[in-house]
Structures are given as C-alpha cells and as structure tokens.
Amino acid sequence: MTVPSTPSSSKVVLITGASSGIGEATARRLAASGHRVVLGARRTDRIAAIAEDIRAGGGSAGHHELDVTSLESVRSFVRAAHDRHGRVDVLVNNAGVMPLSTLDALKVDEWNLMIDVNIRGVLHCIAAVLPIMRDQGAGHVVNIASVSGLRVDPTAAVYSATKFAVRAISEGLRQESRDLRVTVVSPGLTRSELTDGISDSDVREAVRNHMDIAIPAGAIADAIDYAIGQPLDVDVNELVIRPTAQG
Numbered sequence: 620m621t622v623p624s625t626p627s628s629s630k631v632v633l634i635t636g637a638s639s640g641i642g643e644a645t646a647r648r649l650a651a652s653g654h655r656v657v658l659g660a661r662r663t664d665r666i667a668a669i670a671e672d673i674r675a676g677g678g679s680a681g682h683h684e685l686d687v688t689s690l691e692s693v694r695s696f697v698r699a700a701h702d703r704h705g706r707v708d709v710l711v712n713n714a715g716v717m718p719l720s721t722l723d724a725l726k727v728d729e730w731n732l733m734i735d736v737n738i739r740g741v742l743h744c745i746a747a748v749l750p751i752m753r754d755q756g757a758g759h760v761v762n763i764a765s766v767s768g769l770r771v772d773p774t775a776a777v778y779s780a781t782k783f784a785v786r787a788i789s790e791g792l793r794q795e796s797r798d799l800r801v802t803v804v805s806p807g808l809t810r811s812e813l814t815d816g817i818s819d820s821d822v823r824e825a826v827r828n829h830m831d832i833a834i835p836a837g838a839i840a841d842a843i844d845y846a847i848g849q850p851l852d853v854d855v856n857e858l859v860i861r862p863t864a865q866g
Contacts, residue, residue, distance in 0.1 A: 629679075630654045630759075630847060631704040633697065635687055635744060636714030638665040640811030641763060641836045645711055646670075648840035649677030652848070657700040659685030660714070687714045687740030690747075697747040709759040709847050710748045712741045712785075717813040717824050719774040728816065730777045737781035741788060753801055759800040759847055763839075764787045766807045766861055774822050786857075795858060800854040802846045807861025808833040832864040 628646055632649050636642040637658035646656045650673045653659040665780065666682040672678035686692040711769045716736045718729040741762060752758025767775050768782030786803055793801035810833045817823035839860055846855040 622666075628653060628848075631657045631700065631706055632709040632710035632711060632847070633659065633700050633707060633744075633748070634711040634713060635659045635685060635696075635740070637669065637682075638662040640714040641806065641809065641839045642711070644836035644840040645713065645843050646680065647673060648837065648844050649847070650676075650680055652844055653678075654709075654847075655679040655704060656681075657703075658682040659687075659696045661686055666685075673690075674729055683797050685714075687743055688735045691741045693740075693743040693747045697739055697751070701751060701842070706755055707748050707751045707758065708755075709761065710744055712744050712760065712762045713845060714740050715763065715765075715813070716816050717778050719778055719826065720814045720817075720819045721774050722776055724819060726818070733777055733781050737778075738784045738788075741785055745788070745792065749799075756798050757851060758798070759802070760789070760792060761802045761804060761843055761846060762786075764789075764803050764805045765806050765832055766859060766865075768805055769859070774819075793854070800851070802843075802855050803857045804839060804842055804846070805857070805859045806834075806839050807859075807865045809839060832862045834860070 632654045634642050634656060636648050637646050640658035646658050650656050660666045660671055663684045670680035670682040679710060683696045685696040714736060716733055720726045762785050764785040765782040767779040768786045771779040787801045789801050814826050842858045843859050849855055
C-alpha cells in the first residue's frame with residue numbers, strides 16, 4: 620500500500636459494516652489514499668485483524684465494536700473515533716442485511732431485521748455524527764443503497780423498500796444541509812457476504828447463480844474514494860455502479 624505524501628488531504632472516515640465486503644474494501648482503499656479510517660462492526664476479531672493489516676502497510680486504522688441497531692453502540696463508536704482524532708469528516712453508512720424472500724413466506728422477523736439495520740441503523744449513524752459535523756462546519760455522509768433502491772424485483776420487496784428509504788433519507792439530508800455533503804452509492808451485483816443471510820435456500824441458490832457477473836467490492840470502494848476526494852464545494856450526490864452484464 621502506497622500512502623500519498625499529502626497529509627493535509629487526510630480525512631477521518633468512519634465505516635460501518637467494515638468486517639467484510641464493501642466495508643472492508645472501502646477501509647483498505649481509503650487508508651491507501653491516506654485517510655484515517657475507523658472500522659466498526661459486530662465481529663471485532665475481524666475488524667481488528669483488518670485494521671492491523673492496514674497499519675502494517677503504513678496506513679492509519681482503528682476499530683471499535685458496533686451494532687448499528689443500538690443507538691448507544693453507535694454513539695460509543697462515534698465518540699471513540701472523535702476522542703481519538705478530534706473530528707469526524709466522513710461517515711460511510713455501509714452496514715446492511717439482505718435476507719430476500721417472497722412476501723407470502725411471511726418472514727416477519729427478517730423484515731424487521733432489514734428495517735432495523737438498513738433504515739434504523741442509517742438513521743442512528745446520521746444522528747450520532749450530525750452534531751459533530753455541524754460544529755465543524757463540514758462533513759460528508761456516504762450512504763450505501765442498492766440498485767434495488769431503483770427498482771423492485773420478486774423476493775426483494777422489503778429489501779427494496781429499505782433501500783428506497785435510504786435514498787429518501789439521503790435526499791432529505793442533502794436538501795437540509797449547506798455545509799454537509801451527501802452521497803448515495805447504489806451497487807449492483809457485488810461480491811460480498813450479503814447472500815449468506817438469505818434463509819430461503821431456493822432464493823439463495825437463485826441469487827448465487829447470478830453472481831458469476833458480480834463485480835468486486837473494490838469497485839464500490841473506488842467510487843467512494845472518488846466522491847470523498849472532491850473539493851468541499853463539489854457534492855457527488857449519487858453513484859450507481861453495476862456489472863456491465865447486469866440487466
């Protein structure tokens with residue numbers, strides 16, 4: 620990993636769901652760009668190992684246990700990062716779950732889990748960083764949505780609803796802000812552990828049969844790096860990144 624020689628461009632970046640997939644790739648990519656990353660996830664052993672690997676390569680990385688469904692856990696995560704670095708420049712709201720199923724399967728617990736993680740979790744993180752960013756007079760919230768927030772497919776009704784909500788929350792936050800930048804990143808089929816959470820074996824197999832065209836998580840990380848690297852008066856509001864072969 621080559622760290623740029625411009626420390627003045629270094630931002631303090633908080634990344635949720637950083638133990639694998641897009642979150643891990645983003646932590647590694649942004650650290651390689653010279654940013655100070657703080658990884659949050661429930662799997663503390665995993666984020667500790669990633670942070671150690673980043674530091675071994677010359678980057679700046681810390682980690683803290685995080686459950687985005689708990690407001691107190693989120694506040695503790697943000698407080699730890701702020702205490703260490705004195706500021707919070709960027710929040711990457713990446714934590715999410717995708718237990719797809721048809722509505723008539725009546726997997727109500729899974730519906731509630733998606734609401735709690737994908738919507739409530741996003742709001743918890745915004746609530747925790749917003750006062751800090753307001754006091755700083757600057758900040759950047761990057762919310763990871765999905766192409767499922769642009770269309771609805773069978774088995775994805777509730778998941779799509781949560782990602783439509785992420786886009787609505789993001790647009791509202793953007794319009795309410797003059798010093799805060801807001802970016803929505805909507806990935807298409809991307810290699811990650813999201814499919815592991817699909818309890819319906821038929822649905823899980825059907826999704827995995829399409830993953831041969833999936834793009835690497837690093838492609839999404841590159842898009843995030845691009846967005847946060849723009850001048851403060853340039854707000855990249857929405858990025859859609861999908862495989863060329865995805866319909």
